[in-house]
Amino acid sequence: MSFPAGGYAGQLHERRSHRHSRSLGAVLGCCAEGPPDLKGRLRDPSPAWRTQERVYWTLKADYLAGALVPGVRFDLQAFADRHRVSRTPLREAVFRLMGERLFERHPDGGFMVLSPQPAVLADLYTWNALLVLEPMRHIDAEKLAKLLRSLGDAPAPDNPVDLALQISRLFLMLVSEIGNQSAIDTMRNLNERLHYARIGECDSLPDAFKEHKLLLTTDVRDLQRVFRRRLESYHQRRIFLYLRQ
Missing domain, CATH: 1.10.10.10 (Winged helix-like DNA-binding domain superfamily/Winged helix DNA-binding domain)
Incomplete structure (x- = not known):
């Protein structure tokens, strides 16, 4: 990277x-x-x-x-x-x-x-996945759709920095739904520790912008299930990316 x-x-x-x-x-x-x-x-x-x-x-x-x-x-x-x-x-x-x-x-x-080793980045993404998937047990379809639309209405990112910032905002908003301040603080720090990795991933994963747009899409059946599957795919791709390095 x-x-x-x-x-x-x-x-x-x-x-x-x-x-x-x-x-x-x-x-x-x-x-x-x-x-x-x-x-x-x-x-x-x-x-x-x-x-x-x-x-x-x-x-x-x-x-x-x-x-x-x-x-x-x-x-x-x-x-x-x-x-x-x-x-x-x-x-x-x-x-x-x-x-x-x-x-x-x-x-x-x-x-x-700090530039973490690939194995550390894989661990951080595993931890990140655990945090952002937990709120899916607490967010109903209507609230999830409203959250995603609020992000989708923002200007689409046109460079790696803005893409990394918008991903961070999405994850922080999801974890905030839990209402646990320790989880929110942990998510903030994870976002910051992964920030430069996410910027660099735009070279390793050329479809990162398309992937982000797809994450925010709400016009699907069973939004909760589809969004959870997309979140899992987002993290699995990056965990595998770093484990291969």
């Missing part, structure tokens, strides 16, 4: 300013819980705390916007200069993302986006 040298956001340079303008809303909303209300979290949050949170969420927005490249050393100074922050809160943000298994140490020093 390969990634463009400048990240997909670099490849889509003309759209970058737009992508970052919506990053803390649409981008983060698809995977992460979104930036906190800095005024509401603490009675009198310190400027240092505010800066740490802002840098953390900005870095996560870059991650989800496809602006980084797995396996390539993350340029701390370039990020700090672009966002006019010091390296100290930036390093703290990177350490937080390491704790979320999104970043890791680079062999030559510094940090990089």
